[in-house]
Amino acid sequence: MPIYLPPFSRRQFLRRTFVSAAFLCSGFSVFAALARRDPNSWALLADTHIPADRAQKARGINMADHLAIVCNHLAVLPKQPAGVLIAGDCAYNTGESGDYRLMGELLGPLRKRRLPLHLILGNHDNRERFRQAMGYLSDFPSPVVDKQVAILRSARVNWFLLDSLESTNSTPGHLGEGQLDWLAGALDSNQSKPAIVMVHHHPSLQVSTGGLKDTQALLDLIRPRKQVKAFVFGHTHLWKVQTDPSGIHFINLPPVGYVFREGMPAGWVHAAVERDGMTLQLRCIDSTNPAHGEVAALKWRS
Ligand SMILES: [Fe+2]
Structure with missing residues (x-):
């Protein structure tokens, strides 16, 4: 199982110590939210970089504020997504317990919405x-x-959630033979639906870029398995969609936290999964960013 935060039941939610008074008083109906759920809609996030200290900034950005803004975006969607996937670098820098505590607080409203x-x-x-x-x-x-992997099955696609964390606060990532073997077997036994693979690190055949060390092995595994339609990752803090010659779409998610280059978009991506593809829309935290609202309409390879 990946790190999965199950939705709060109303009772659990009310028990949580980090419940904010605002939400306790909001009168929000959990059951109304369930009624508006779209099983083919997903919120894709990456690189939240939440620190233990709510006031801490990096590169001039308050990361907790950014995640709170994204949670607000999700809360006002006309239909709630089937789920929220966060592609790693949840914590600020060294994965401290306090980082995860604050992240739990910030995500609380989403869990309240089930x-x-x-x-x-x-x-x-x-x-x-x-x-x-x-x-x-x-x-x-x-x-x-020693890894956190899972298959997340949904109406139209199966998500394969991988774990490329090799060593905390060391830039490159690694899947390892055991995980690749598991992925091959899992893909082979789940061929009836399109597969989307998600991992934190970007694919790179050059170790010096700080990407996935076993990129070649992963590509050799997914390219011939035609059910694999897309590969989603974060790590570079860049929003980009490219299509491999094999027809696999490579989707680099923007960071929720900070960007490395001024003007690049920070935010999240809404994914609407169709029968023969997926439409992505970039949702920037700064709605004046020229990339805000950008759409990528992807068709599945045959
Ligand atoms: Fe990151």
Whole structure:
């Protein structure tokens, strides 16, 4: 199981110590939200970089504010997505317990809305501290030893959530033989629906770029398996969509937190999964960013 935050039941929500008074008083109807759920709609986030200190900034950005803004965007969607996927680097820098505590607080309103949240790990996360901070999640064993992987099945696609965290606060990522073997077997036994693979690190055949060390092995595995239609990742803090000669779409998610170059978009991506493809729309935190609202209409390879 990946790091999965199940939706709060109303009772659980009210018990949580980090419930804000504003939400307790909001009178929000959980059941109304369920009625407006779109099973083919997904919110894709990456690189939240939440610190323990709510006031901390990096590159002039308050990351907690950015995540709170994204949560507000999700709250006002006309239809709630089937789930929220966060592609790693949840924590600020070294995956401290306090980082995950604040992240839990910031995500609380989404869980109150019964939005399933699936978090994967990046190079600024710490697997053990995350598990401890979200203690009850350790009930879900991962099918790969020392990694957090999962298949998330939905109406039109299967998501394969991978774990490329090799060493906390060390830039490159690594999947490893065990995880690749698991992925091959999992893809082979789930061929009836399109597959989307999500991992934190970007694919790169050059180790010096700080990407996925075993990129070639991963590409060799997914290219011939025609059910794999898209590969989603973060890490570079860049929004970009490219299509491989094999027809696989490579979707680089923007950061929720800070960008590395001024003017680049920070935000999230709405994914509407269709029968033969997926339409992505970039939602920027700064709605005046020229890229805000950009759409990528992707067709699945045959
Ligand atoms: Fe990052």
